[in-house]
Amino acid sequence: MSCRICGAELPDGAMFCGECGSSTSATPESRRRADPRPGDTTILDPLERPSRRNSGVVSVPVDGFRAATAIESGAEPAMIGSDGADTAIDSDVAPDAEAQPATSAPGHPSRFVLKFSTGETRTVSGNGLIGRRPLPQPGEHYDHLVQIADRTLSVSKTHLEFGEHEGTLWVADRFSANGTVVRRPDDGALRCEPGRRYLVPRGSRVELAEQSFVVG
Structure with a gap:
């Protein structure tokens, strides 16, 4: 034995x-x-599922996740709440940040303003994870961990990954239970294939089950 x-x-x-x-x-x-994160995701069965297309794919990771690095994440998640309570937002965001797209100096990472359906706004640069309780895999490191207070549990614990590609935001579904849909300006709905990175121009709407955010 x-x-x-x-x-x-x-x-x-x-x-x-x-x-x-x-x-x-x-x-x-x-x-x-x-698993220290909240309970299982509530599976939705939408009546209409947007068709999947291949436009806007910038890369196809082999395993659907970022390659592991030697640094483990120590970032604390910021809560995006539906009632505005216990919510942490970057203190350097100006009151009119929602109306002005974030910019950056040449040679520095671009900044993006994410306006959530909960009414909260988050300014990000670099890469990050979004979900009910986003948790990096061992060896992964992210600049932002954005937590959504979704009482319906329709958003997965680690639902979405985002980053920057040549000044444009990209998103990648992290094999979430209910999937991710991108709606670009003057374009139809695009259901993201898990593990693929999709470009999301400013003005686009990203739907995470019953929650969403607009990229500014």
Whole structure:
């Protein structure tokens, strides 16, 4: 018999592994850490699902996620709440930021204003994750973790990834339960294929199940 955790050979009748100390009844699944994020996502069944097209794809990651780096994320999520309570927003955002698209100096990352359906606004640059409780994979690092207070649980815990490509925002669905839809100005709805990055010009609307945001 062998340990199902470390693979060490064990004598018959052993109750614990002499190498790793695990119980002989333990399995990799039983040793897995519990997910600290909220409960399961509520699956929606929309009557009309927008057709999927291939326009605006800027890259196709092999596994659908950003390549792992050696730095683990230490960013704290900022709450985008439906009632405005306990909400953290960048303190350097001007009161009229919603009306003015964010810009950046040459050679610096572009800034984008995300105006959420909850009424909150977040200014971002670089990359980030959006969801009910966004959590990077081990080894991933993001500049922003934007948390949405979605009481219907229609938004997945880690629903969407975003970043910048040549001055334009891109988004990638992180294999969410209810998917992501992009509506560009003067264009039809585009359902995002999980793992693909889609360009989202300013003025576009990104729908995350029952929530959404407009890119400014």
